[in-house]
Amino acid sequence: MKAIELQTIQVDAKAIQTVDAKTVRKNDAKAFRAVDSKALHIAKKNVKEKLKNFGQMFWTIAFPIMMLIVYKLAFKDDDGSYIINGLTVFSMEFPGIVVYTIGISTMTSAVMFAMSKKDGTLQFIDTMPVSRGNVFLGAVLSETIFMNIQLVIVFVFGYALGAHFELAMLPLGYGIAMIFGVGAIGLGLIIASLLKSPEAANAFGMLTHMIFMFVSGSFFPMDHAGVFFTPHYWVKQVFLQLTVVGDSFSDLLYSCSIITPLSETTIFPIWVGLIIILAFTTAFIALGIKIFQRKTSL
């Protein structure tokens, strides 16, 4: 008799708990989505912090210029035998430099998020009526501001050093680079979620970026199927074909297929490449937010 009574009580308690948990989850999801102008203030704060950060400014301004000069010097003695479609090797490598410069956001954003975890500011913001949605959007906004600066530098200095790209196609290339950049932030979020210290996030962020650069063939062409699994490859290739080589937007986008390291052409037209880039970005950012939330929020 007594045992049965006890059991019913237990079942009841459990029922209450699940109802509670459900409400809590619903409330939390609603709160997460509440995105408003506070994201702008968070972005503003991040920008102020980054401007005071020497490392950040190095990666933003000095590094892209250094990369361009190194590449230019490396292919200085280009005697014409490498010239493809009338393009110099420097021009052919230019998309790789764009990918390298923007992809660095994996490291800088990993450091930013790991830092906010370690110094308690993330938790401090959690005591305020601000959604995590705002925190992420603010971070993406501030990171993209610096990406814009990087891109302008890369394009201006690249052009000055003789990289060829079609000016009419520049906005498209710019857009691709930015979409890729947001994905790189997602990758940084994943790294920051899994590591404890900003130092580890720095090292591991850089390592991840370098591995992607090598595997994707963005440093120098690679002929293996591994390239297809990196967003870097698609960005580099689409950027190359659309912006560096390309001259006619509609022809290229619909009828041209993506050239791969394994063959002269693939069955994928360039617009599929764009979709793949978007898919990578969506997956990285969604996964990044999910893991970060799981590790750091209640």
Next chain:
Amino acid sequence: MNATKHEVLQSNYLETSYFHDNVDSSEYIIEVKNLEKYFNGFKAVDGINFKIRKGELFSLLGPNGAGKSTTIRMLTTVLKPTSGDARISEYSLKREKNNIKSLIGVCPQENIVFDALTAEDNVEFVGRMHGMSADDVKERSKVLLEKMNIAGRKKPAKTFSGGMKRRLSLAMSLVHQPEILFLDEPTAGLDPQARRIVWDFIHELKTTGMTIILTTHDMAEADALSDHLAIIDHGKVIACGTVDDIKRSSDNGNVIEISFFSREELIKAKQQLEHVDSVKQIICGENNKLTISFAGGAKGFKRDILNRLESFKTLHFREDSLEEIFLKLTGRELREN
């Protein structure tokens, strides 16, 4: 053995605690109910209960590692309770923590500031997160930083001394004029001057009707500021009430010191007093001094012994200080070894 003595003592305190006051529950702005927190099986907060009235200053007193900060971190929504709940204003901590965030201001134990930003930017950021307008936040931050004596510095917060960071952290918790303010050791690391400024400021805040929850190890601070306080140890409330409640209910807290002109007088008096029921302990000291601990009311006792004693030189009552009571309750061994 010691523990049992403490337990007896502690139960005394809890009986006088104001849980048993007949106060309407709507008077309380915070009700903490069986809040528990485990860290990998270690019980940091062990089913804690207390209530805080609207507009009062409530102190949590306790030795290192007692669970004060863990309690504050749960109430300020950054740590998930293992079990239990709290009502803060009309919201449940467990179910509606996002509503609580707009009501509270938080000054954490560690100075959490944005190191690369100036004091002004730090304060303004918090205000913006609470939805304040640009003008309001500017005006308010100016007032607060002046009060905290860190106005006008254009250097980033990482160049601040510990005390300056502490005061900045306080300003940040107050920019939005929260209904409920949590201060985790607000004056830790401050010099006496700065501490006075902060105390005065807290007094001023109390007049605005703000409810303030403060943790401290500083008995003078608890004594000077609290309306009610809870002493916690090993994650449990072991005494709760006003400072006077706690002092009054002190078991052997009443002490009377009597000095005599001669040794003979002293011995005679001792023999007489040994038979008084309420006397718990008599210690013969140097310079013909007797120290007598007794239970019960001081007035009655005084009358009683004045009747019995023929002559004496001086007589004075001494109440246990809050610090002595604290040590009696929490024991003397060092924590967190």
